Amino acid sequence: MFVFLSLDKTQAQSFSYDLQSAALSFDYSTLSNFTTPRTIPKAFTLNIRNSNRGKYNIFCKIVSNSNENFGNIPLNLFSIKVNSANFTITSSYYNSTILGLSDVLVGNVTGRARKTDTIFYDLILNPLSFDFGPDNYNYSFIFTVTEY
Numbered sequence: 400m401f402v403f404l405s406l407d408k409t410q411a412q413s414f415s416y417d418l419q420s421a422a423l424s425f426d427y428s429t430l431s432n433f434t435t436p437r438t439i440p441k442a443f444t445l446n447i448r449n450s451n452r453g454k455y456n457i458f459c460k461i462v463s464n465s466n467e468n469f470g471n472i473p474l475n476l477f478s479i480k481v482n483s484a485n486f487t488i489t490s491s492y493y494n495s496t497i498l499g500l501s502d503v504l505v506g507n508v509t510g511r512a513r514k515t516d517t518i519f520y521d522l523i524l525n526p527l528s529f530d531f532g533p534d535n536y537n538y539s540f541i542f543t544v545t546e547y
Contacts, residue, residue, distance in 0.1 A: 419444040420540075425524060433527050441482050442522035447544060449511050455546045457506030457518070461498045464537035477538070478523035479505055485517045495523050502543060 420443045427433055445457065459479055478495040481488055492506050506518060522540075 415448050417446050419446070423522065427527055432524075436478075436526060437524040439522040439524070441519040443479075443520040443540065443542070445516075445518045445520065445542060445544070447508075447516040447518070449514050449516065450546060452546055453511035453514065454509045455507075455544055456504060457508075458502035458543040458545070459498055459505045459520075460500060460502050460541050462500075462539045462541055464539055475525050476527070477540075478525055479520050479540075480523065481506065482519040482521045484519065486511060486514070488518065497525075498540070 423439060423442055425437070425439070447455065449455070461477055475497050477498045479498055480495040481492040486508075488506065488508065496503055496505055505520070508516065
């Protein structure tokens with residue numbers, strides 16, 4: 400049996416992304432660290448190669464890499480916001496969004512057919528309560544990009 404499959408270039412679509420970030424390290428060593436938010440500018444760079452659809456959502460969540468129970472860790476520890484992009488993105492994403500244990504929408508893009516998009520995100524370190532125990536904690540920031 401012989402099967403022939405023909406793909407038209409206009410129907411073939413590719414969509415991919417990559418995330419760039421240096422290892423982030425920070426501490427809470429002064430009183431102001433516990434009471435004032437701090438921002439790490441352009442902590443994450445997201446490069447997205449669009450398909451013909453040009454419609455996608457960007458989600459982010461945090462995961463503890465420490466053997467810590469999140470019951471001891473405040474859920475509003477980190478926020479994220481758009482610093483800049485190489486295209487016009489909705490202004491609401493320039494406001495900070497608190498990250499949690501489940502996906503949070505941090506970007507929605509429409510109408511970007513056949514483009515390479517670059518989005519820079521700031522990481523905001525929110526103030527901690529004084530009840531948070533001293534230790535070393537490790538986190539992963541998980542980004543998911545879904546085309547629709």
